[in-house]
Amino acid sequence: MRLEIQNVGKRYPGDHWGLSAFSLALEPGVLGLLGPNGAGKSTLMRILATVTRPTEGRVLYNGTDIERFPDSVRRVLGYLPQDFGVYPNLTAPQFLHHLAAAKGLNRRIARERIEQLLVLTNLTDARKRALGGFSGGMRQRVGIAQALLNDPEILIVDEPTAGLDPEERLRFRNLLTDLAGDRIVVLSTHIVSDVEATATRIAVINQGKLLTSAVPEQFLRSGAGRSWEMVVPTSELADVRARHMVTGAARLSDGVHLRVVADAPPGHDAVSVPPTLEDVYLHTIRAHRERRAA
Amino acid sequence: MSSFRRVFRLALGDFQERSKRFSFLLTLAFVLYAAFLFLPPNHARYATLQMGGHRGIYNSAWVGTLVALHTAVFLSLAGFYLVKNGIERDRSTGVGEVLAGTRLSNRQYILSKTLSNFLVLFAMVVVMVVAASAMQLVRQEESLLRPLVLVAPFLFLTLPLMALVAAVAALFESLPWLRGGLGNVIYYFIWTAMLASSAIRVGSASSGLDPVGFHVAVPQMAAACAEAFPDYDRAHGTFSMGFNIRANGQTWALTTFTWDGVVWTWPVVMGRFLWIGIAFATVLVAGLRFDRFDPARAKSPPRSVRAGVKDKGGPIDPLAPEIAPRLTAPASGELSYASLTPFSGRKRAGWAGQTTRLVASELGLALLGVSRWWYAVAAGASAACLFAPMEVVRAFFFPLAWIWPILIWSALGTREVRYGTDALLYSAPRPLARQLPAIWLAGVIIAAATGAGMALRLLLAGDLASIGAWLVGAVFIPSFALFLGSASGQSKPFEILYLILWYVGPLNKAAFLDFMGTTKDSLAAGAPKIFGLAAAACLIGAFAARRLRLRS
Numbered sequence: 001m002r003l004e005i006q007n008v009g010k011r012y013p014g015d016h017w018g019l020s021a022f023s024l025a026l027e028p029g030v031l032g033l034l035g036p037n038g039a040g041k042s043t044l045m046r047i048l049a050t051v052t053r054p055t056e057g058r059v060l061y062n063g064t065d066i067e068r069f070p071d072s073v074r075r076v077l078g079y080l081p082q083d084f085g086v087y088p089n090l091t092a093p094q095f096l097h098h099l100a101a102a103k104g105l106n107r108r109i110a111r112e113r114i115e116q117l118l119v120l121t122n123l124t125d126a127r128k129r130a131l132g133g134f135s136g137g138m139r140q141r142v143g144i145a146q147a148l149l150n151d152p153e154i155l156i157v158d159e160p161t162a163g164l165d166p167e168e169r170l171r172f173r174n175l176l177t178d179l180a181g182d183r184i185v186v187l188s189t190h191i192v193s194d195v196e197a198t199a200t201r202i203a204v205i206n207q208g209k210l211l212t213s214a215v216p217e218q219f220l221r222s223g224a225g226r227s228w229e230m231v232v233p234t235s236e237l238a239d240v241r242a243r244h245m246v247t248g249a250a251r252l253s254d255g256v257h258l259r260v261v262a263d264a265p266p267g268h269d270a271v272s273v274p275p276t277l278e279d280v281y282l283h284t285i286r287a288h289r290e291r292r293a294a
Numbered sequence: 295m296s297s298f299r300r301v302f303r304l305a306l307g308d309f310q311e312r313s314k315r316f317s318f319l320l321t322l323a324f325v326l327y328a329a330f331l332f333l334p335p336n337h338a339r340y341a342t343l344q345m346g347g348h349r350g351i352y353n354s355a356w357v358g359t360l361v362a363l364h365t366a367v368f369l370s371l372a373g374f375y376l377v378k379n380g381i382e383r384d385r386s387t388g389v390g391e392v393l394a395g396t397r398l399s400n401r402q403y404i405l406s407k408t409l410s411n412f413l414v415l416f417a418m419v420v421v422m423v424v425a426a427s428a429m430q431l432v433r434q435e436e437s438l439l440r441p442l443v444l445v446a447p448f449l450f451l452t453l454p455l456m457a458l459v460a461a462v463a464a465l466f467e468s469l470p471w472l473r474g475g476l477g478n479v480i481y482y483f484i485w486t487a488m489l490a491s492s493a494i495r496v497g498s499a500s501s502g503l504d505p506v507g508f509h510v511a512v513p514q515m516a517a518a519c520a521e522a523f524p525d526y527d528r529a530h531g532t533f534s535m536g537f538n539i540r541a542n543g544q545t546w547a548l549t550t551f552t553w554d555g556v557v558w559t560w561p562v563v564m565g566r567f568l569w570i571g572i573a574f575a576t577v578l579v580a581g582l583r584f585d586r587f588d589p590a591r592a593k594s595p596p597r598s599v600r601a602g603v604k605d606k607g608g609p610i611d612p613l614a615p616e617i618a619p620r621l622t623a624p625a626s627g628e629l630s631y632a633s634l635t636p637f638s639g640r641k642r643a644g645w646a647g648q649t650t651r652l653v654a655s656e657l658g659l660a661l662l663g664v665s666r667w668w669y670a671v672a673a674g675a676s677a678a679c680l681f682a683p684m685e686v687v688r689a690f691f692f693p694l695a696w697i698w699p700i701l702i703w704s705a706l707g708t709r710e711v712r713y714g715t716d717a718l719l720y721s722a723p724r725p726l727a728r729q730l731p732a733i734w735l736a737g738v739i740i741a742a743a744t745g746a747g748m749a750l751r752l753l754l755a756g757d758l759a760s761i762g763a764w765l766v767g768a769v770f771i772p773s774f775a776l777f778l779g780s781a782s783g784q785s786k787p788f789e790i791l792y793l794i795l796w797y798v799g800p801l802n803k804a805a806f807l808d809f810m811g812t813t814k815d816s817l818a819a820g821a822p823k824i825f826g827l828a829a830a831a832c833l834i835g836a837f838a839a840r841r842l843r844l845r846s
Binding site: 077120 | 634637709714715718722724728845
């Protein structure tokens, strides 16, 4: 199973490129797609889900061009868009039955899976309530359930944990880990901890371009020697923030404990520490911005 | 900031947002074209205002009054539907909830929306004034342009009505049951009633119910006509406004007279401004009824949902013996994905099974929330078609049977965009080849079911020509709805155009437009052939529109 993204670009009206010359090959596992707002993550997700057509380049699923033969992917796809709606007068089972019919699922299996997915997404208590009365998190869980209806080989989830409470977020992360074995999962998010917990590969995207793609260990190694911890008085905090990228701060009795990302020690008492995913991600984005500005 | 300034700035911001929409620019272009149509040359195939074969010379007075009256009629219908979405937009974008958390009162908010509605309509009227001035110079029957004389009818006849339309649109949006398609349908009937109430009083002594202002202008026009042509009876003479087309394609040869315009006395002006007062009163009522974007005050869910409707095939207990074994909980005590019934995209239903299931699902979706009363009226109309005298059936019950489901048909092709489920559905297999036909078939089934009484009656009578017309109608209506819905993503275009078509064709027996084939004349005029072709064109259009959306 292989999904190849070859030089894909998407131009929007006004000559704005949401994605440009993007290439990546995906194999079974969870790809954590990280990037700031407006980086092009959702554009890529929509292209992979065959909802948007690329302006240039192509995407191949097991060698088949998905733009020319979209059903080759649609048959095995589970897609949770970032923004999606529901029919407010339907209950969750009714809505899922409708989507199961649209996906062409066998009626008996669809019935069973819907009931099980309601349990899996913790929606059984709300099964008789109209979707119009659901909270954002509950709606998101309905979205997750519909994406899993056809036991997809390719699962594309765009900001799936948005609106979920910490407990539900944990459930979803566990679910993604369960799923990862023999299918391609693309998880787009700007929440680094979601990727940290689930991804078998990480890709960073900014301003429509792929900046890096690596397995988590490799990604972390690329940031070695740039993470520091130091303690500064409150009065110096603004000055340090102006000069360096501060990725964490905690006010304690002996001063402010800072986590800083910098190529050289940011202060004489700075101590080098192992990088976190967030450190490396933030450094990658900042370095790209500075290169473009230069 | 004072209340007035706050309201005005809100309205101005809203107007600026609306004026950047494509639909606004499109309507402006149409307004320009309408001005051209309203002033045909003397030997055209149609006339827009004639009095026993006479009309006024195209000077500023006649041009201004003629265009102002037509604008009032045209914009009081099209303008209403154009502006009746300001509050809805705030609701759907979430801006409304932000505004609800400010000190802005309900009355101020509704007033700002009414003002914004009015500014949109005002912009159209201004374009019409400019276009009318240009047309006077183009027609060259009187080259002297008198701006004040030309503008006055717009100011005193058109704009007060526009203020009323703006307020009524805000009122409709404030009342939950008038906010959607039902409000669109009801307004159409209000509009026809308003025109009827204005028109029948032309020539009478006075009228209080004349929002368009016919009674202000037409008697004075008739007096000038009678003075120029003594054979014209100013009390009972013919007066015809609108697009008058002569039989057999003959051209008009209207004789002209000079008219210097309406004499604007204080009582006349105050009578017209009374409509602005009524508009203000309407705003006050709307402010009282407005729910301030509080979801808790929205309509309660339909009965089926409140009661906990059973899923297709009945509810399943996930812990029932036949399913529970597959739900073996992992050590953590939670269900794991691995324990779900396997599927992996291999066990799909056959084509027929898939399509039947999808049609049934679409049908269920279309009819969800429909009340028992709706079914009772539909069944009553269908039964009446079977048993009532044929004349009454053709004149009333059959048209009723096929106007009753208008709000169900108008949702065809729009539901995915309206509720934001398009990305979910378009990423499912065969969104064009399977989903769209399923939606259409659901619409045809509704047409066939509501028209079943008539079909049975025609079958029993052996009236094959009428059965053919019935079939065409049953196919045309959902095709037309699906095309307009898919192309625009909105249900409003179908609700308006279908109502007009239904009103003019089957109800008022315009043979060419009678898509139901309710009379022998319409069959003889070839209406079934026309609408059969139209249905095919609509279907092709619907597929093209959906394909375009999928390829975006």
